[in-house]
Structures are given as structure tokens and as C-alpha cells.
Amino acid sequence: MDIKQIQLTEEDLLQITRRWQEKLNIKANRIQIMKMKNKWSSCSTKGNITLNNELTKLPKQLAEYAILHELLHLVAPNHGKTFKALLSAYMPNWEELHKELVNAKQSR
Numbered sequence: 001m002d003i004k005q006i007q008l009t010e011e012d013l014l015q016i017t018r019r020w021q022e023k024l025n026i027k028a029n030r031i032q033i034m035k036m037k038n039k040w041s042s043c044s045t046k047g048n049i050t051l052n053n054e055l056t057k058l059p060k061q062l063a064e065y066a067i068l069h070e071l072l073h074l075v076a077p078n079h080g081k082t083f084k085a086l087l088s089a090y091m092p093n094w095e096e097l098h099k100e101l102v103n104a105k106q107s108r
């Protein structure tokens with residue numbers, strides 16, 4: 001089946017981020033969207049989240065996962081047990097999405 005993806009905008013990315021921030025009751029220090037070479041997203045120790053502007057070209061679920069992933073780093077800085085438990089709680093299919101996101105990166 002050919003489902004046409006609705007292209008996301010940068011405003012959509014910010015909106016998704018705001019929604020998750022409310023849901024998780026956490027707040028990034030700053031959120032910026034820019035060109036990134038090797039990553040889809042990142043979170044600095046100061047709580048600044050950077051999103052790759054090309055996330056707009058991916059299916060919404062993958063962009064959503066990337067955003068949730070970075071927001072959860074504000075709570076759990078590494079990829080340990082806590083981090084994974086939180087991901088599983090909020091996005092049960094995150095492991096699948098993670099793989100898709102990594103593959104999307106490789107095919108660029």
C-alpha cells in the first residue's frame with residue numbers, strides 16, 4: 001500500500017517537542033533546528049536540544065522518536081536501564097523506530 005507521507009515542517013518539529021515536554025513535564029533549556037552532518041539530534045549537558053532539519057523529511061513517528069529520545073536525556077543522560085524503561089513506557093515500539101532511524105541515516 002502506498003501511503004503518501006505528509007511532509008513535516010520545522011514548526012511541526014517544535015510543536016511535537018512542546019507536546020512531549022508537557023507530557024513529560026520537563027523542559028529543555030533551548031531547542032534549535034539546524035543542519036547536522038552526522039546525527040539526527042543531540043542533547044548537550046546544558047540541556048540544549050538540537051534537531052536535524054532533515055527530520056522533516058522522515059515519517060512523523062521517526063521524528064517523534066528522535067525528539068522523545070533527546071528529551072529523555074534531560075532525565076537520564078546515558079542509554080542505561082532508566083533511559084530504556086522510560087522510552088518503553090512512553091513509546092513501546094521505540095526499538096523498532098530506533099532501527100529505522102539508524103537505517104534512514106545510512107541510506108542518505
Ligand SMILES: [Zn+2]
Pocket residue numbers: 069073079
Ligand atoms: Zn541518546
